[in-house]
Amino acid sequence: MSRLMNEASWDRIARVVVGIGLVYLGFSGTVEGGLGTFLGVFGFVPVLTGVVGWCPLYAVFKFRTNRQVAGV
């Protein structure tokens, strides 16, 4: 029911910047072939997790970069 977020703002922006950098490498043709396609597609993963503010891997390992809540 609740909207969970486990990323701090700096973490989210870093993911967006890095992810869009990877997407650019794939889409611009700077990196060609299978690796370029891979970057163009999977670069969206950090972009998406940054935009949403929730990382599934953080959730699996019970890690978070935003403010910790006492008792959690």
Added chain:
Amino acid sequence: MADLLATFVKPTLIEVMTAHCVECRAMQPDLDAVAKEHRGSADLVVLDATEEPDRVAALRVFGTPTLIAVKSGAEVARITGRRSRSELRDLFAAVAAGDASAISAVSRSDRLVWSVAGVLLIGAGLMSGPSWFLVAVGSGLAPYALLRSGAG
């Protein structure tokens, strides 16, 4: 829902939360502190969705924490998700003034991240050929960053 809200004559901020909601617990100290600052001009009413499911269902709340601004017995704005202390302070001031236009449905951090993502995607799209797909995705993020809260 109208019957429930009609019981709030003074400007009121209704917080719908649950005890196990991490975001609610993180925001609660800030919310309590800001409510204390605005005592007299706006009230804070806390509804636990687990203990009062009927009242919460009547408010048509689908996520926690949800903050519903009520003025003269009518809902003027609602936002869902954790907000910073300064944002809560702005929210209380807007509720007391009855000015819902000052209340954003999107948190500042979301606006910042979505704006950065939108601008970078548009830039990357224009420099990649151009790739109109990236430009379109980037352009799609901007309207969400500008969302304002609405009643109901």
